[in-house]
Structure formats: structure tokens, C-alpha cells
Amino acid sequence: MKDKKSFMKRVISFVSSFTILCFGMNYSTAPLYTNAVGEIETLKQSDNNGESENITDEVMFQKLAEQLALLINITRTENGLQPIKLTPDLCSVASTRAWEISVDFSHRRIDGSNFKTALDKKGINYSEAYETIACGYSDPENTMNQLKQSSAFMDIILNPSITHLGVGAIYRDKSTNSWYWEQLFITAEGSMNDEYLPKKFTFPENFEFPGEPADNPTIIPEETTDPNTIQGIDFKEYADRVVILVNQARAEAGLDPLMMVSYLADMATVRARECIGKFGHQRLDGSKFSTIIDDNLVPWTKCAENIAAGSATPEDTFEQWRNSPKHWAAIMNPAFTYIGVGVGYERNSIYKWYWEQLFVKADAEAMERLSPYIPSAIKPIGTGDMTGDGCIDGFDFILLLRYIKDPKNVYLNDEQLKYADVMQDGQINLVDAAYLQKYLLGSVKAIPVKLF
Numbered sequence: 510m511k512d513k514k515s516f517m518k519r520v521i522s523f524v525s526s527f528t529i530l531c532f533g534m535n536y537s538t539a540p541l542y543t544n545a546v547g548e549i550e551t552l553k554q555s556d557n558n559g560e561s562e563n564i565t566d567e568v569m570f571q572k573l574a575e576q577l578a579l580l581i582n583i584t585r586t587e588n589g590l591q592p593i594k595l596t597p598d599l600c601s602v603a604s605t606r607a608w609e610i611s612v613d614f615s616h617r618r619i620d621g622s623n624f625k626t627a628l629d630k631k632g633i634n635y636s637e638a639y640e641t642i643a644c645g646y647s648d649p650e651n652t653m654n655q656l657k658q659s660s661a662f663m664d665i666i667l668n669p670s671i672t673h674l675g676v677g678a679i680y681r682d683k684s685t686n687s688w689y690w691e692q693l694f695i696t697a698e699g700s701m702n703d704e705y706l707p708k709k710f711t712f713p714e715n716f717e718f719p720g721e722p723a724d725n726p727t728i729i730p731e732e733t734t735d736p737n738t739i740q741g742i743d744f745k746e747y748a749d750r751v752v753i754l755v756n757q758a759r760a761e762a763g764l765d766p767l768m769m770v771s772y773l774a775d776m777a778t779v780r781a782r783e784c785i786g787k788f789g790h791q792r793l794d795g796s797k798f799s800t801i802i803d804d805n806l807v808p809w810t811k812c813a814e815n816i817a818a819g820s821a822t823p824e825d826t827f828e829q830w831r832n833s834p835k836h837w838a839a840i841m842n843p844a845f846t847y848i849g850v851g852v853g854y855e856r857n858s859i860y861k862w863y864w865e866q867l868f869v870k871a872d873a874e875a876m877e878r879l880s881p882y883i884p885s886a887i888k889p890i891g892t893g894d895m896t897g898d899g900c901i902d903g904f905d906f907i908l909l910l911r912y913i914k915d916p917k918n919v920y921l922n923d924e925q926l927k928y929a930d931v932m933q934d935g936q937i938n939l940v941d942a943a944y945l946q947k948y949l950l951g952s953v954k955a956i957p958v959k960l961f
Contacts, residue, residue, distance in 0.1 A: 599675025607677035644686035748850035749884035768881035773849025781853030811870035818860035
């Protein structure tokens with residue numbers, strides 16, 4: 510990894526502010542754990558004596574997480590409570606949540622749901638579940654020492670009903686706080702697979718850890734403005750502009766336009782946000798990108814994804830995709846019928862701008878309930894201006910007649926439909942066309958026409 514420095518040097522020199530968010534709770538006095546002293550000594554025994562070699566990033570983060578879990582258990586035993594066990598499933602969920610909080614530091618998931626939905630998706634059965642998140646700390650010792658200052662955290666760690674623990678740790682370069690730590694505490698319903706007590710692990714003296722902690726770590730509190738917005742920029746309008754460009758390119762190739770679906774756009778926005786933490790076609794939990802789509806809501810038979818990063822406008826991003834044969838092939842695939850586009854922005858990230866296209870092939874009748882539409886650049890100025898060119902002429906009359914004859918195959922956007930209703934009676938029919946013709950011939954002096 511780049512910009513590495515000695516772990517010990519960083520621990521000695523590390524001075525930073527501390528912020529955590531956690532869910533507190535009350536509990537009754539716990540019975541003393543009678544073998545606490547002996548258990549503490551057992552927990553402190555090292556499993557490697559600092560002799561490990563070839564430590565991969567994955568192993569590094571796993572061992573750092575286990576060391577924090579070990580410190581949690583030592584704290585419990587010092588207070589007369591039994592240690593709690595780690596499980597691979599809980600640690601997997603905690604690692605996913607660590608990635609998520611590097612994007613949105615809160616107890617919400619990126620899709621806006623509660624953190625417990627990550628446990629539910631993994632199929633973990635629990636009667637109680639709590640989460641604590643922290644960031645800005647590069648090692649378990651400093652993290653634990655600071656967390657001990659929080660009474661809310663101690664309420665969780667000393668809860669006698671907790672049976673299992675999952676811990677995740679990640680480092681994300683060029684993010685706001687660099688290091689992110691997640692702890693999941695649950696009271697399990699029944700046994701859990703492969704549970705174990707963490708052991709002490711000593712990293713070699715010359716082992717280098719990634720990055721530097723922020724000089725003054727700053728947190729994105731839950732109540733602040735969503736970092737996915739920038740003043741003066743309409744992200745939905747950006748997404749619509751991408752679809753307009755896609756459909757213009759498909760029209761030039763003789764292909765049918767793709768219809769935008771608001772649900773797919775919402776899911777594409779979630780994926781764009783996920784790409785801030787992990788830029789790739791896998792989701793933060795390692796699953797395929799397609800799992801973002803609810804199959805019951807969108808019964809797709811074919812699905813694809815395009816992602817891009819770095820460009821700040823729809824046009825520049827579209828050119829990125831145009832210049833990539835694989836991405837362009839998805840855009841020009843005649844099999845796809847629907848699309849969702851999402852935009853993400855994070856100023857404290859590597860690329861800042863993140864873009865997502867979701868393409869699906871799905872049954873038109875099933876998709877009708879989701880109100881698909883085709884974004885259009887046409888902006889009529891008033892009644893009768895069907896083509897959006899700023900004047901009312903024969904071209905508008907022709908387009909109105911075409912729509913009245915075949916409304917299923919002649920698409921008009923919402924603004925065009927509004928201004929096609931020349932009579933303003935809530936209907937678009939031959940009467941509207943007749944009065945538009947009279948206006949063009951001069952026998953009607955003004956439109957819209959109001960008969961009453």
C-alpha cells in the first residue's frame with residue numbers, strides 16, 4: 510500500500526478527536542463471572558508471537574477487528590462478565606457495515622434502511638441487536654481507550670444478555686476519516702456456526718499499516734445535509750440527461766428508446782453511493798450488483814450495469830462510456846427495455862463523482878405499474894408548442910395529430926401533454942387539433958381556448 514508508515518510510530522504520534530454514534534440501553538446488574546482473572550490471562554495469550562509473515566490486507570483487517578473484539582472481552586471479564594464469541598457471519602456483516610459507514614457515517618444503511626436489515630439479509634436470528642460505529646482511529650488500542658469514555662458504549666459492552674459479536678475494520682484512502690470501525694452486538698436465538706473467542710495477535714515490528722490518520726478527523730453527523738447533494742445541482746435532472754443521451758444514440762442506430770423507471774433510478778443511486786466505498790460490480794457485502802433489484806417488483810430476465818467515476822457532467826460521463834466497447838455494448842443492446850440512472854457525489858473520496866446505469870429487460874405489462882417514462886429535452890414554452898422550439902407552427906400541429914392517432918407509440922413528455930390540451934378540458938383529442946389548426950390559420954386569436 511502507498512504512503513505506509515510504521516504502526517508504532519503512528520500510535521506514539523497519534524492525537525485526534527473522537528466521535529462515536531451508538532445505541533444505548535439499560536440493563537440489570539449482572540452476576541459476577543467467577544473465573545474472570547484466569548480468563549483474562551487466557552485471552553491475553555498470543556497466537557503468533559509476532560512471527561507472522563505475508564500478511565495480506567484481508568488478514569490485516571481481520572486481525573485488527575479481532576484485537577478490538579479481544580479488548581472488548583477483556584473489559585467484560587474485568588467487570589465480572591463472560592466473554593462473547595465472534596462468528597464469521599457477524600464479522601462479514603460488520604465488514605460490510607464498515608464499508609457503508611465510510612460512505613455515510615450513520616446507523617442508516619446506504620439505501621436508508623436500519624442497520625439491522627444487514628443482519629436480516631444474512632439470515633441471522635436475534636432477539637436483540639445493537640451497533641456502535643467509530644472512525645478516525647488506526648489501531649484497536651486507541652479505539653478501545655476512547656470508546657471506554659462513552660457511557661452509552663459501556664452500556665452495550667457490559668450487557669449480560671449479549672451472546673455474540675461481529676467486528677469490522679477498514680481503511681479507505683482519501684476519505685474523510687480514513688479508518689472505520691464497526692461493532693455488532695446481538696443476543697442470538699439459538700446457536701451460531703463456527704463461533705470462537707478471539708486471541709491476541711502481534712504484528713511484526715516492521716509491519717507497515719496504510720495511510721495516516723486525519724490531523725483533525727471530522728464526522729458527517731446524521732443530521733447534516735446528505736453529501737449526495739450539491740447546491741444548485743439537480744441530480745435527477747442529471748440522471749434524465751444521461752437517459753436522453755442514451756436514447757439519442759440508440760435512435761441513431763435504429764434502436765427503440767429505453768424507458769426510465771423511478772424505482773430503478775433509486776436503486777441505481779444506491780449503487781452509485783456504494784461505488785464511493787467500493788468501485789466495482791460487486792456490492793459492499795460481496796454480492797452481485799443485480800441483488801439491488803427486487804425481483805418481485807421488477808421481474809427482469811436480463812440485467813446489466815455500467816459504472817463510471819471522475820466526470821462531473823452527464824455529457825462527459827457519457828463520453829467515458831462511449832469510449833469503452835464493453836460499456837457501449839450495454840447501452841446499444843437491443844434486448845434492454847428499461848433503465849435506471851443514479852449519481853453519487855462525495856467530496857472526500859478518490860473520484861468525487863460516481864455514475865451508475867442499470868439496464869433490464871422485463872415484461873412491459875408487469876412494468877406498467879411502475880409508471881415508466883422517457884425523459885425528454887423538449888421544453889415547450891406554452892400551449893401549442895409541441896416540439897419545444899419556442900414557436901407554434903405546422904410542425905406542432907402534425908405532432909399533435911400523430912399523438913392523437915397513436916398515443917401508445919408517439920411519446921410526449923409531461924410538459925408536452927400539458928400544452929397539447931388546447932381546450933384545457935383534461936382531454937387530448939381531435940377537438941384540440943382542430944382549434945390548433947384554426948389558431949394557425951388565424952380564425953382563433955389566442956390559445957388555450959376557454960369555452961366557459
